[in-house]
Amino acid sequence: MxxxxxxxxxxxxxxxxxxxxxxxxxxxxxxxxxxxRDVRLVAGLDVAYTPAEGGGELVTGAVVVLDAxxxxxxxxxxxxxxxxxxxxxxxxxxxxxxPLLAALDRLDAVPDLLLCDGHGLAHPRRFGLACHLGxxxxxxxxxxxxxxxxxxxxxxxxERGAYAPVVHEGDVVGRALRTQDGVxxxxxxxxxxxxLDEACEHVLRLAPAYRLPxxxxxxxxxxRHRS
DNA sequence: GCGACAG
DNA sequence: ATCTTGTCGC
Numbered sequence: 499m500x501x502x503x504x505x506x507x508x509x510x511x512x513x514x515x516x517x518x519x520x521x522x523x524x525x526x527x528x529x530x531x532x533x534x535r536d537v538r539l540v541a542g543l544d545v546a547y548t549p550a551e552g553g554g555e556l557v558t559g560a561v562v563v564l565d566a567x568x569x570x571x572x573x574x575x576x577x578x579x580x581x582x583x584x585x586x587x588x589x590x591x592x593x594x595x596x597p598l599l600a601a602l603d604r605l606d607a608v609p610d611l612l613l614c615d616g617h618g619l620a621h622p623r624r625f626g627l628a629c630h631l632g633x634x635x636x637x638x639x640x641x642x643x644x645x646x647x648x649x650x651x652x653x654x655x656x657e658r659g660a661y662a663p664v665v666h667e668g669d670v671v672g673r674a675l676r677t678q679d680g681v682x683x684x685x686x687x688x689x690x691x692x693x694l695d696e697a698c699e700h701v702l703r704l705a706p707a708y709r710l711p712x713x714x715x716x717x718x719x720x721x722r723h724r725s
Numbered sequence: 726g727c728g729a730c731a732g
Numbered sequence: 733a734t735c736t737t738g739t740c741g742c
Contacts, residue, residue: 544732545732547732585732586730587729587730587731587732588730588731590731590732591731593732594732615731615732616731616732617731620731621731622730626731627731627732641731643731643732644731644732645731645732646731647730647731648730648731685731
């Protein structure tokens, strides 16, 4: 899938510049549902970190594509490079985007849906990694995070499938979704071209046995073994 | 002003 | 994210 990620023409030097980019791209995120009809290939993305020789750090972006029906691996790609931005809460897309876009470019087939670790709409400026990834690739993206970043929510029911809306500054920005009975919920938020209801349905269907959806678990494992 | 803060 | 062993429980 060549040319999905633009050859980064401008990259922020400061946090202020990074925030300006988020503000400028935010309107481009499509938050209208429902989203793609028939999803055949789903990709999970994750990044692992490694200290680099002589200072700095390396980021390893991994993408694992699964057959949405059987959950069997249909493709994968891994890319390791030097981190281009420091970790700043709210701006970590600028750390993970480069290796992820590079890995996506190495895929043979274009996925119908992307699942990334981290938030989408549930972000201080409503433009987390999932939204940024969607705007840059044009693909439908769902954000799945392990911890709450912004907003608050009630305790979802104990059973798999139960959920509670995450509200931030008066807006519903996502959901705390229980993917397995009795386990901590994951935080699902819209990234691009997928409705919230549909996003939760996809996450639930893709997480038949563990807390995190299978595509993300596979990407997590791949990024570690190759970093 | 102080602390907290996706990964 | 990463640093880290065993251990309690299903």
